[in-house]
Amino acid sequence: METGGAQAHAKKMIVMTGASAAESSASHFASVMLTQIRSTWNTFRHLVRARENVITVWPKSYYRRELIPVHCLNRWMFVVNSPAGVQQVMVSNAKNYRKSPGNTQMLKPLLGNGLFLSEGELWTRQRRLSNPATHGTRLPGYAQIITTAGQAMLAEWRTHPGPHEEDVMETFTLLTANIISQIMFGYKLGDSVHTLYEAFVEYQASHGRMHLLEFLGLPSWLPRPSLWRGRKAVDKFDRVLAEILRAGKDSEGEMPENFLHMLLSFRDEEGKPMEPSLVRDEMASIFLAGHETTAITLGWAFCMLERHPEVERQLHEELDRVLGGRAPAFADVPNLTYTRAVIDETLRLYPPVHAFTRQAIGADEISGQKIPAGSFITITSWVLHRHTLYWEEPDVFKPERFLPGNLQKINHHAYIPFGAGARICLGKHLGLLESTLLLAMIAQSFRLRVRAGHVVEPLGRMTLRPRGGLPMRIERR
Numbered sequence: 001m002e003t004g005g006a007q008a009h010a011k012k013m014i015v016m017t018g019a020s021a022a023e024s025s026a027s028h029f030a031s032v033m034l035t036q037i038r039s040t041w042n043t044f045r046h047l048v049r050a051r052e053n054v055i056t057v058w059p060k061s062y063y064r065r066e067l068i069p070v071h072c073l074n075r076w077m078f079v080v081n082s083p084a085g086v087q088q089v090m091v092s093n094a095k096n097y098r099k100s101p102g103n104t105q106m107l108k109p110l111l112g113n114g115l116f117l118s119e120g121e122l123w124t125r126q127r128r129l130s131n132p133a134t135h136g137t138r139l140p141g142y143a144q145i146i147t148t149a150g151q152a153m154l155a156e157w158r159t160h161p162g163p164h165e166e167d168v169m170e171t172f173t174l175l176t177a178n179i180i181s182q183i184m185f186g187y188k189l190g191d192s193v194h195t196l197y198e199a200f201v202e203y204q205a206s207h208g209r210m211h212l213l214e215f216l217g218l219p220s221w222l223p224r225p226s227l228w229r230g231r232k233a234v235d236k237f238d239r240v241l242a243e244i245l246r247a248g249k250d251s252e253g254e255m256p257e258n259f260l261h262m263l264l265s266f267r268d269e270e271g272k273p274m275e276p277s278l279v280r281d282e283m284a285s286i287f288l289a290g291h292e293t294t295a296i297t298l299g300w301a302f303c304m305l306e307r308h309p310e311v312e313r314q315l316h317e318e319l320d321r322v323l324g325g326r327a328p329a330f331a332d333v334p335n336l337t338y339t340r341a342v343i344d345e346t347l348r349l350y351p352p353v354h355a356f357t358r359q360a361i362g363a364d365e366i367s368g369q370k371i372p373a374g375s376f377i378t379i380t381s382w383v384l385h386r387h388t389l390y391w392e393e394p395d396v397f398k399p400e401r402f403l404p405g406n407l408q409k410i411n412h413h414a415y416i417p418f419g420a421g422a423r424i425c426l427g428k429h430l431g432l433l434e435s436t437l438l439l440a441m442i443a444q445s446f447r448l449r450v451r452a453g454h455v456v457e458p459l460g461r462m463t464l465r466p467r468g469g470l471p472m473r474i475e476r477r
Ligand code: HEM
Pocket: 115, 116, 117, 127, 134, 285, 286, 289, 290, 291, 293, 294, 297, 351, 352, 353, 356, 357, 416, 417, 418, 419, 420, 422, 423, 424, 425, 426, 427, 428, 430, 431, 432, 435
């Protein structure tokens, strides 16, 4: 990758006359070509590394800089790395920034025109329609679904006479998939949850990485093997969505009304229902956005507890004091301040959505830097959440930062695990409630330890998962 300075250097022109000028200009031309080839080669190597694991490519200097212009394959990309820049791109001038084509390409085959990817009037209408699904008044009911599903998982763990081992990333993903399906669609998934899990793993394998052809600006219709491998995963996914939809239609009119009923009962100004393909896309989007991130948060939280025994001790102390051995309920959440702080701090160091990519529609200026129309913007919460200007001891896991007395010290827009502005996560409060309750329930009864010899490595692709899952030994407290 080449910075703006190197690009300017490559374009420097030398004005000369006569034969020596011809020789010089030939050698200058050769040197410019060489610089370009070298920089293209470096860019290519950089992209290959980014495709493999994007969090490994951010240079150390980024953790102290506020805006980094990067010239890459004839395009400008700006890493916006300050609270003020985030505020401008995501809040005050958000209308000038759309989700970038690369990001859309990765998710489009699975999520179509659902809320996560749609733009403009369609997004406004669908967001307005979806907001009530995660309104605060619904949270107590959702808490009950969460704790019941959590208890079922713990009951299964208790059937093991002694410690046992499993990949908790898989366990948590199945658990949160079942929870979001019950909350949003009123549907218990049964065995289909495994089909969904497999489909998503296959989809991540084929589409989870940035495609080099897309970065090079080649059209999306160009054939590539990963696309049809991903298609098979989408077909699997769609079969389960169709099963959920059938059940939803059968139960229409029944209370309590859920998100699926809201989609099915929608009528536009002309009295037309929502197109079936859009109902499918909204279901896919809410399902995917609503479970993967929460499962990842839990996985990282347990890794942090193992690495920080003093934090684990304080967490246990709070759980024992507030709950006294009984299962947590919605009413307990305001008293579980340390438990919630462990979740908040986990989301700082391991944000499941670790990067936001946007494209500028018109020209803009951020922190004095001109942003030409069409430029790509990257906001990486992985870097921003560890930025030396905005965080004291940025690399240290310290849940205390998020305890009530310390919250005002946190720089607004330097902490964006749920995004910001109009496109802020629809399920922010649900995701926080779910992670806090599940962490409390599990940590109350069990201690989780990474399998000896397994190296935990964060892998930044579509989301920030631990590479190769999280094999953990589960033992009673
Ligand atoms: C800890 C859990 C969660 C995290 C960290 C998380 C994170 C995020 C982030 C960062 C975005 C913004 C993406 C962007 O601006 O490009 C987002 C959007 C979204 N999230 Fe979540 N999320 C979580 C849980 C949930 C849950 C439980 C739901 C279910 C309702 C959900 C539904 C959505 C939807 C529908 C969007 C798209 C919103 C829009 O564009 O209008 N998320 N999430």
